Every structure is written in C-alpha cells, then in structure tokens.
Amino acid sequence: MTLKKFLTGSALLLFFIASPIFANDTNSAAFYSEGCSAFSRGEWDSAVFLLRQTVSDPAFNTADANYMLITAEIYAGDEKSALSDCDEYLNSFPNSFYYSRIQYTKGKLLYKLKEYEKAIITLSDFCHKNQNSELYPSALFYIAESLYADYKYEEAEAIYERIVKEYPDTEKVSASQYRLESIAQRSREEKLLYLLKQTGEEYLSAKEDYEKQLKLSNSDSITREKLVDIQQKNKDLEEQIQEMEDQIQQLKILQAEKDAQIAQKEADEQKRIQEAELEKLNQQKQNQENIRKLKDKAQILQQMMDKKKGE
Numbered sequence: 001m002t003l004k005k006f007l008t009g010s011a012l013l014l015f016f017i018a019s020p021i022f023a024n025d026t027n028s029a030a031f032y033s034e035g036c037s038a039f040s041r042g043e044w045d046s047a048v049f050l051l052r053q054t055v056s057d058p059a060f061n062t063a064d065a066n067y068m069l070i071t072a073e074i075y076a077g078d079e080k081s082a083l084s085d086c087d088e089y090l091n092s093f094p095n096s097f098y099y100s101r102i103q104y105t106k107g108k109l110l111y112k113l114k115e116y117e118k119a120i121i122t123l124s125d126f127c128h129k130n131q132n133s134e135l136y137p138s139a140l141f142y143i144a145e146s147l148y149a150d151y152k153y154e155e156a157e158a159i160y161e162r163i164v165k166e167y168p169d170t171e172k173v174s175a176s177q178y179r180l181e182s183i184a185q186r187s188r189e190e191k192l193l194y195l196l197k198q199t200g201e202e203y204l205s206a207k208e209d210y211e212k213q214l215k216l217s218n219s220d221s222i223t224r225e226k227l228v229d230i231q232q233k234n235k236d237l238e239e240q241i242q243e244m245e246d247q248i249q250q251l252k253i254l255q256a257e258k259d260a261q262i263a264q265k266e267a268d269e270q271k272r273i274q275e276a277e278l279e280k281l282n283q284q285k286q287n288q289e290n291i292r293k294l295k296d297k298a299q300i301l302q303q304m305m306d307k308k309k310g311e
Helices: 003-018 024-040 044-055 063-075 079-092 099-112 116-129 136-149 153-166 172-215 224-310
Strands: none
Touching: 024 044, 024 063, 044 063, 063 079, 063 099, 079 099, 099 116, 099 136, 116 136, 136 153, 136 172, 153 172, 172 224
16 A cells, blocks of 8 residues: 555545544445545545445445445556455345446456456356447457467457457457457467477588588598588578568567557547546536526525415
C-alpha cells in the first residue's frame, strides 16, 4: 500500500468516526453518497474505501453498490480484489441486471491475471449463455487472447478469424487483425528458425570437412581447387545464416510493434469504458437532482394552492 493510499484511507476513517452526522443508521447512506461522488470524480482509491464500507452493511449490500465497487477496484488497479468480489457478486445476486456483465468481467480479470485456462472456461460459459450480448465479441476476443498467451496459436487464429468475419463493426476487429498478422509472423519465424537450424548443421559439417581436407592438402589426394570450393561453400552458408538471423530479428521487431498496438487499443478502450461509466453515473445524479427540484417546486406549488384555498 502506498503512503498516499494509507493517508487517504486514514483521513476518511477519522472523518467518519469523528463526525456525528454519520452516526448510527446514517453511516452507510453517507458512505454510499460519498462513494458515488468519489467515483464520479475518478478518485478510485477513495471510492473503493467508501463503497466497501457501504456494502459491509447488509441493508446497503445491493447489486448496484457492489457493481460500482468492482468497477472502482478495476480502475484503481486492484484486480485481485475485483476478481474476489466478482465471485461474491455472482453468488449473491444471480438475478441482477449486471450478472452477465460481471461474469464477463470475471473472465477478463482472469485473463489479465494470467489464469488463462480459467479465463477460457468462464468466458466460454458467458458466450454459451449470452449469444446476443453486446459483450459477446469481446468475450470471444479474450478467449482467443488466452489461447494466444498459452501458445495455442491455431485455436486462437480460428477465433480471431471468426471475429473479423462475423463481427466486422465491433471494436475488437482491428486488434484481431493485428493478432492474425502476429500469428502469420510467428509462423514465418518458426520456419526461419527451422531453416537456420538446418543450415547451421550443414555449415558445421562443411566446416569440419574443410578442416579435415586442409590437413590432407599437402598430399596428392586433395587438390587446391577442392579446398577453394569447400571454402566458398562455407562462406555461402555463413551469409545464409546471417540473412536468416536478420530476418528473424526483423520479425521480432514487427511482433513487438503489433503487441504495442494491441496494448494501446486496450488502453484506449478501457479509457472509453471508464468515461462512459462516469458519464452514466453523472447523468443518473443529474436526473436525481432534477427530480428533487421538480418535487420541491411541486411542494411549493401545493403549499401556495393550499394557502389560497384557506383564504
């Protein structure tokens, strides 16, 4: 835990202990309100602290509060806690509106935490039950990513191709295309490595033959022309080896570029989702504020009407 997180948590704790306004039954309501405000400001550590306090009260341990808590934990970088809370959510709120989204989130978190087999199982179950979900292509993508990370390139390739073919308008298309190019590059790299191995063995054999013939060069059994031929063959093999090593290095550079492009797309998508979450929450708060104002106006109007009737 960083000093900043510790001081933030400690200050909040002291505030709520010291302030009588949060005493007794109003504690959880205040935690929830402040947690929503911290969430809307993007203050993720504070939001996590406040929302965790909220859900610790059975009366406020709702699906909405837990969903917001998990989201805040992810944005705060606490993926292990988010994963644990996903399990708790799925056990506690099987009929909630967010259930399928949390199942998808759990699978994505498992992928992020490099638990690839569990991620594949969780996301496959999500896909089986939610074929019409807007998250379906993304779930397929993270199944493919888990297979790719586990070196199962042929299985991953089939899923990437399906995403490109069946879901051309989704955000995961370009990342899938990058991965298909990466798999093709890896295939070329593997072939080059195989050829490099074969050529290297041939070079060593030719080198041994040259050294053997060199020892016999003073005898009548070996001609100078033959030595020159063997030497030229060795030179040609050396050039082939160098060329293949250069090609392999270039493929590795291209692979790193593809990985960087995919990582950037992931970051951009995460930022977009985060902004959408904040906008949604702020819109809800604005709607609630508008409703409150309307109620206040209605109450004032009713009081004026009652007063007029009494005159």
